[in-house]
Amino acid sequence: MALVTPETKLCDVIIEEPSVITVINRFGIALGVGDKSVRTICRQKDIDTNFFLTILNAYIYESFFPENGFDSFGAQEIIDYLKKTNQSYLRYQLPNIERHFKALIDHSDKNNNLPLLLNLYNEVKEEITKRIDNDNNHWFAEILRHEKDVNPGNLTIKASDADSTTDSIEDKLSDLKNMFVIHLRGDYDRNLCHAVLFAIISLEKDIRQNNRIRNHILYPLAMALKKASSNN
Amino acid sequence: MQTANIAVITRDTILAIGLKHLMRNLFNIKVSVYDSVEESQITELANNDLLITDSDGFSANSGFFIPRRSRTLIITSSEICDDSNGMLLNRYADEASLISQLTKAVDQSRDTPNTVNDLSQREIDVLSQVASGYTNKEIADNLNISVNTVLTHRKNITAKLGIKSVSGLSVYAMMNGYINSTLH
Numbered sequence: 371m372a373l374v375t376p377e378t379k380l381c382d383v384i385i386e387e388p389s390v391i392t393v394i395n396r397f398g399i400a401l402g403v404g405d406k407s408v409r410t411i412c413r414q415k416d417i418d419t420n421f422f423l424t425i426l427n428a429y430i431y432e433s434f435f436p437e438n439g440f441d442s443f444g445a446q447e448i449i450d451y452l453k454k455t456n457q458s459y460l461r462y463q464l465p466n467i468e469r470h471f472k473a474l475i476d477h478s479d480k481n482n483n484l485p486l487l488l489n490l491y492n493e494v495k496e497e498i499t500k501r502i503d504n505d506n507n508h509w510f511a512e513i514l515r516h517e518k519d520v521n522p523g524n525l526t527i528k529a530s531d532a533d534s535t536t537d538s539i540e541d542k543l544s545d546l547k548n549m550f551v552i553h554l555r556g557d558y559d560r561n562l563c564h565a566v567l568f569a570i571i572s573l574e575k576d577i578r579q580n581n582r583i584r585n586h587i588l589y590p591l592a593m594a595l596k597k598a599s600s601n602n
Numbered sequence: 603m604q605t606a607n608i609a610v611i612t613r614d615t616i617l618a619i620g621l622k623h624l625m626r627n628l629f630n631i632k633v634s635v636y637d638s639v640e641e642s643q644i645t646e647l648a649n650n651d652l653l654i655t656d657s658d659g660f661s662a663n664s665g666f667f668i669p670r671r672s673r674t675l676i677i678t679s680s681e682i683c684d685d686s687n688g689m690l691l692n693r694y695a696d697e698a699s700l701i702s703q704l705t706k707a708v709d710q711s712r713d714t715p716n717t718v719n720d721l722s723q724r725e726i727d728v729l730s731q732v733a734s735g736y737t738n739k740e741i742a743d744n745l746n747i748s749v750n751t752v753l754t755h756r757k758n759i760t761a762k763l764g765i766k767s768v769s770g771l772s773v774y775a776m777m778n779g780y781i782n783s784t785l786h
Binding site: 553 | 763769774777
C-alpha cells in the first residue's frame with residue numbers, strides 16, 4: 371500500500387490495514403466512515419490533517435519518518451494521542467485479554483500450562499501499567515513543560531525503551547505469543563484460546579507501532595525542544 | 603508414518619520382556635532395554651521419541667526424566683495423576699484399555715518427533731541459570747565457561763525456543779521442570 375495522503379479514502383486504509391481501527395478511534399472516528407477522503411473526514415472532525423497522516427503513516431510503515439517536520443502540530447497533540455492510546459490499553463485491551471484468559475483457564479481442564487502463561491501476561495501487564503504511570507508523571511509532563519517554556523528545569527527525556535537494560539515490553543509480548551504458538555500443551559478451549567491469542571497479537575502490534583510514534587516522532591521533537599531551551 | 607525410537611528403562615525383567623514383545627507384535631517396533639540411566643548412555647537415551655519406565659526407574663533417575671516428561675510413559679500401580687505433563691499407564695488396568703493407552707502413547711511419539719524443542723544438556727544448564735536470575739558473568743563462573751560461550755548458548759536457546767526475555771525463559775523452564783516453580 372502507498373503512503374496515506376489527504377486524498378486517500380479512509381475506508382481503503384482500514385480495509386487494507388484493519389489494525390488502524392484502534393488508531394482512528396483515538397481520533398474520535400468511528401467505523402462507518404463512508405467513502406470519504408482523509409481530508410474531508412479530518413475537516414468534519416476538526417482534526418489536523420497533517421498530524422493525522424503523520425500518526426497513521428508512522429503506525430503503518432516501519433521506516434516512515436515525517437518529512438515536512440512538525441510545522442502544524444506540536445508535542446501537545448502527540449501526547450494527547452499517546453495518552454488516549456495508553457487509556458485504551460488500560461480500559462479495553464488489557465482487561466479484554468484478562469477476561470478471556472481467565473475464562474480460558476476456567477473452561478479448560480487442568481492438564482496444560484496456561485496458568486504459567488497467565489503469570490507471564492500479568493508481568494507484562496504490570497510493566498505496561500508502570501510505563502503508563504511514568505508517561506503521565508514524568509515523560510509527558512516534562513516535554514510539555516519544555517514546549518511551554520515556563521521554567522523548564524532539567525530535561526531528563528529518554529526514548530522510551532532505548533536505553534533500558536531489562537527486556538522490553540515488546541519482547542515479552544512476543545514471547546507470550548510464541549509460548550502459545552510453539553509451546554502450548556494439553557487440552558484447552560480452542561475458541562477462547564484463539565480469542566486470547568488474537569488479542570495478545572493485536573496488543574503486541576499496537577504497542578510496537580505506537581513505539582515508533584514515541585521514538586520517531588515524540589522523541590526527536592523532545593530533543594529539539596531540549597536543544598532550543600539550552601540555547602536560550 | 604515414521605518409526606518411533608522407543609526405550610524401556612526398568613530393572614523389572616518381566617516388565618521389560620513383556621513390553622519388548624508387545625511393541626514388536628503390536629507396532630513392529632524394536633525397543634531398546636536399559637536397566638538404569640548411566641551417564642555414558644544419556645545422549646543415546648535422549649534420542650528416543652518415547653521413554654517407558656516404571657515408578658522405581660523414574661524416581662531413581664528423576665534428573666533425566668523430569669526434563670523429558672512430555673515423552674515419558676510411567677508404568678504405575680494406580681491411576682492417580684498429579685503430574686500434568688507426564689503420561690501414566692496403570693499396570694493393573696484391563697488388557698483392552700492398557701493396549702489402547704499404549705497405542706496412544708506410541709502414536710503421540712510418532713506425531714511429535716523429538717526435534718525443535720530439544721535443548722542440549724549444556725543449554726538446559728544455562729537456561730536454568732538464566733531462569734534462576736543469574737547474570738551472564740555469574741553463569742559463566744558457575745559453569746566454568748566463558749561469557750562468550752554463555753552468550754552463544756543463550757542465542758541458540760532463543761533460536762530453538764522462540765523466547766527472548768528472561769521472564770519468558772523462566773516460564774519455559776518452569777513448564778519443563780528445569781527449575782522449581784516456587785522460585786517465582
